[in-house]
Amino acid sequence: MKNNQKWALITGASSGIGLEFARIFAKNQVNLILVARNINALNSLSKELIKLYKIKVIIHPLDLSEVSNAEILVGKLSKQKINPTYLINNAGFGDYGTFTQTSWEKELKMINLNITTLTYLTKMYANKMLGGEPAYIVNVASGAAFQPGPLMAVYFATKAYVLHLSEAVSEELSGTNVSLTTLCPGPTQSNFWSVAGKEKTCGILGKMPTSRQVAEYGYHAMMNSKRVAVYGWVNRLGTLLVRFLPRSWVTKAILYAQST
Template identity: 40%
Template sequence: MPNNQKYALITGATSGIGYELAKLFAQDQYNLVIVARNQEELDETASQLSHQSGIEVITIAKDLFRKEAPLEVYEEVKARGIQVNVLVNDAGQGQYGEFIENDLNRELDIIQLNIVAYVVLTKCFLKDMVARNEGKILNVSSIAGEVPGPLQAVYHATKAFVTSFTEAIRNEVKDTQVTITALLPGATETDFFNKADMEDAKLVREGNLGDPAKVAKDGYEALMSGKDKVVSGLLNKVQVAISNVIPDNIVAENMRKQMEPSDKSSTEK
């Protein structure tokens, strides 16, 4: 099938890593189905991508915090007669603060977005891909899933799920022509930290945040090569390697120090 007849569906495609991935697919002449909550932002993104690359961009405005939304996305795609050749699960959020103090409903929303939406969309589209013996899935996880995350306990746990889930189902379909890849970026310069209310964290204010375009390129190349997992960035690879040999309680304490409010934030206020 020529690339210009192929479709990639991307959640969280209006900003950050998702947007950069959408640009890469568009450059390779994939038509796009982009999913996000805000129709105005979807329309703006669609206009940019179609103008730059001459591809078809279909928008689906769905709030993936809603339990029914992922299945509604799949049903809308099927109703339009679109065959999704590549699924990119990118949409995700976190919440900063002590677990006992954070809002429970907000954390349940994050579990819905970061885990349930991934599972539902993957289940639906993977069945179709296996049936025709063709397709690719990219699940955007995080190196956060490789380490305990004090002050971001739920987010880190959701990403641990995504990585484990991706590795397991990849094994289940290993005898097909379908490949499933996990992308593990580190802290990246996106709107994530604003949404998570953690802009004052030392990791954000003093850390070396990754370039979302570079992260997307690493993920895209790994996906197209059929790799099982890619950690984006040399320093992130080192951090993951070190965390595998240091006791978890020490890793957690080191992560806590990175997550705590920066001294700069208190002096600037």
């Protein structure tokens, strides 16, 4: 199948890493299904990409923290006989604060979005993709997936789930036409930190990469069917170190990093 007949479904395409994934696919002549809540941002991205690359773009302004909306999305695409070759499960958010003080309502939405919707979409599309042409799924986890994260306890835990689920499913899929890459960015320039309510971002980790750099890295990792792709050598070193240090030290170190 030629690229201009293929579709990529990207969640969280209205800003940051998801938006940059959309630009990269568009540049490669892949048609797009863009999902997020911000209809204006989706509209302007859609206009930009149609004008620049003459591809097809469908937007779905949906709140994916309601899993029923993900079900509606899958149903609509199925009716239109659109079977994505690429699924980028990128929509997600975090919340900064002490566990006893943070909002349960916000955390429930986070769990629904970061975990439940991602699991549902992975299941639906891995199934639909099996047995066909080469197809690719990217689940966006985080460097946060590798250890507990005081002051963002629920967020870190959701990303640990994403990493574990995705590695397991990727193993089940090995030898098939479907590959699943878990993209693990470290702190990255995007709206993530303001949405999480954290003004300063882990200063000890130095300058953050742009969302474009992370999306480019993720795109290439996906095309090479890399199972787990951790962006940047500092983050990769971090994921290695935590395997050898006592967990109580690691948890204290993360608390320190999160407090800076």
